[in-house]
């Protein structure tokens with residue numbers, strides 16, 4: 001505990017990614033009445049991609065984004081920043097929820113990632129992308145079984161993957177916890193998420209998108225042919241509205257019946273010295289997830305900090321306000337996981353600690369909710385796996401909103417909804433018990449394991 005407390009003592013309770021002099025100035029907030037062909041509510045990755053894709057498809061379309069705070073200050077400026085190809089939260093999850101459509105979802109994932117990367121190249125967005133691959137590390141025997149299944153699927157669908165035994169994974173990244181790994185070497189790696197959001201904002205503005213920041217939507221009025229988005233100082237009317245509001249699930253009261261808003265916590269270390277790095281290895285700089293029940297993820301930044309995340313919490317009534325996480329004690333358990341994972345870094349300090357909202361669904365994957373006779377659509381539910389999938393969510397969401405037809409839109413992922421989730425107070429009781437059980441299930445088992453198995457059977461694959 002002494003190591004944890006002293007390592008956190010100087011940490012700033014703010015996302016490392018957003019604490020950067022490159023952050024652009026805010027755009028003006030909306031005052032008075034305005035019109036647009038398409039209004040997007042939410043200036044995270046989903047909203048920014050939707051605006052860019054809409055303009056690229058039709059430069060004459062008048063597109064506006066309404067953002068409650070600043071662009072990229074929601075989940076998009078707070079993630080681990082691990083880049084993946086899957087659009088369904090990984091191949092195993094895709095196989096769990098839509099086994100019949102696996103080939104199509106794999107194709108869509110590859111097309112999406114190539115489009116994501118092409119936009120960054122075409123527009124000179126420097127977001128520190130490293131195509132270093134992603135590695136799932138097994139912690140314990142159960143973890144090794146999980147990896148086998150994922151490895152077979154990945155091979156079947158043509159991914160460039162290798163399976164590493166304990167010695168081989170130790171040679172990649174040294175940790176007493178890592179018993180094996182699957183390293184997927186293509187179309188994956190890491191990105192600086194805030195630089196990405198700021199780059200996408202620049203591109204959207206250059207294409208003529210109007211962005212209103214510090215403009216929370218306070219209401220929606222359905223005028224029959226159009227929707228009016230009401231804000232504190234203005235109103236904006238459009239025939240089509242995309243709600244890209246992630247865990248805030250704003251836009252219609254029913255959105256939250258499919259989504260639980262949880263928070264995930266993240267730490268950033270000071271930049272490691274060459275000597276500290278040599279204690280780890282990590283020469284190939286992969287983005288890493290582990291198989292612990294309370295999943296941890298980790299990656300290096302361009303200046304060799306470790307970003308280490310993964311400890312979810314739930315607050316009553318889906319509260320997304322990160323003010324609840326501005327106490328340093330909130331991060332002590334996560335810091336403890338860090339030192340269990342990398343005991344050779346006992347001399348390393350944390351510079352930043354923060355949390356971010358996650359839109360958890362029973363599918364763990366993006367879905368689309370249609371409202372207001374088809375004039376409004378919510379796209380979200382990425383469940384902590386949206387750094388690249390948000391482009392896909394935006395693209396499919398726009399197609400549905402615009403009434404397009406094509407065989408991909410007939411697939412279940414685009415047509416159907418994830419399971420209903422009970423309201424409060426049952427949601428709070430269930431979530432709190434689950435979080436409590438999750439914290440120590442791997443060490444203590446017992447009732448915790450039974451509870452987690454039951455939640456799993458209800459549809460949440462924890």
Ligand SMILES: Cc1cc2nc3c(=O)[nH]c(=O)nc-3n(C[C@H](O)[C@H](O)[C@H](O)COP(=O)(O)OP(=O)(O)OC[C@H]3O[C@@H](n4cnc5c(N)ncnc54)[C@H](O)[C@@H]3O)c2cc1C
Nearest residue numbers: 042044045046068074075076079080081082217356386387
């Ligand atoms: C801690 C953490 C770690 C993660 N790690 C990874 C990772 O390593 N890899 C990965 O692929 N994914 C990761 N994710 C998930 C990924 O960050 C998200 O899926 C993605 O950023 C979601 O983008 P979004 O645009 O849908 O939501 P957001 O970025 O949250 O944007 C939604 C926006 O809507 C705005 N808004 C809400 N209500 C209103 C309103 N009433 N009026 C106007 N605006 C409103 C908010 O202010 C916000 O800016 C992580 C997420 C978190 C929180």
